[in-house]
Amino acid sequence: GENVEQHPSTLSVQEGDSAVIKCTYSDSASNYFPWYKQELGKGPQLIIDIRSNVGEKKDQRIAVTLNKTAKHFSLHITETQPEDSAVYFCAASEGAGSYQLTFGKGTKLSVIP
Amino acid sequence: DTAVSQTPKYLVTQMGNDKSIKCEQNLGHDTMYWYKQDSKKFLKIMFSYNNKELIINETVPNRFSPKSPDKAHLNLHINSLELGDSAVYFCASSPRGQELSPLHFGNGTRLTVT
Numbered sequence: 001g002e003n004v005e006q007h008p009s010t011l012s013v014q015e016g017d018s019a020v021i022k023c024t025y026s027d028s029a030s031n032y033f034p035w036y037k038q039e040l041g042k043g044p045q046l047i048i049d050i051r052s053n054v055g056e057k058k059d060q061r062i063a064v065t066l067n068k069t070a071k072h073f074s075l076h077i078t079e080t081q082p083e084d085s086a087v088y089f090c091a092a093s094e095g096a097g098s099y100q101l102t103f104g105k106g107t108k109l110s111v112i113p
Numbered sequence: 114d115t116a117v118s119q120t121p122k123y124l125v126t127q128m129g130n131d132k133s134i135k136c137e138q139n140l141g142h143d144t145m146y147w148y149k150q151d152s153k154k155f156l157k158i159m160f161s162y163n164n165k166e167l168i169i170n171e172t173v174p175n176r177f178s179p180k181s182p183d184k185a186h187l188n189l190h191i192n193s194l195e196l197g198d199s200a201v202y203f204c205a206s207s208p209r210g211q212e213l214s215p216l217h218f219g220n221g222t223r224l225t226v227t
Contacts, residue, residue, distance in 0.1 A: 031213075032213040034215055034216075036216075036218075038154075041201050041220070041221075042217030042220050042221070043117075043205075043219050043220045043221050044156070044203070044216075044218050045213040045218065046216070046217075049215060059146075060153075087154060089156060093213050100158055100161070101158070101216065103155070103156040103157070105153070105154070105155055106154045106155070
């Protein structure tokens, strides 16, 4: 099955700085890579996703890059704000077209005002 | 107008009891899921249902059984609860299409077994 590794497990940045979270996956057939943000006491919420036919996707301060050859993808948050503090999860589909997602173990991001 | 709602939010019970967690989605999605999040925040899929058919069934104990009375509901029933079942359980849904679509999660049910 798919194996997703996520790093770092914790990340502290100053407000206004950038934050980068990296994930690697094992199944070369995976074709869908979403990122979720989980705030305290709430369920994970999708913030951005990318499919394997695209190398980069951007949505305002958030961007995701995908390197299929190296089997890794990254989340970039620019101009971080205190409300960006949360746990972030990457995920990868279990093979092409699978409805099953394998999640990374999460990154706790703290943005220091 | 909650998209995916779970009840109860908190559930405290003793070992050996049987309990159920309910989930409803009003998004018109075809597929619903149950995920377990342990104390280390690790999210792992347990079950999914698509049009009343179980399409994913991870190797969870058979004490856990999903029940879907209709497309909008996927309940989780747990028999003979054990200490290790303590976790946060999340219901989720997604539309069915040719490509995998984003999951919409509920806000979770924190189960504590004493």
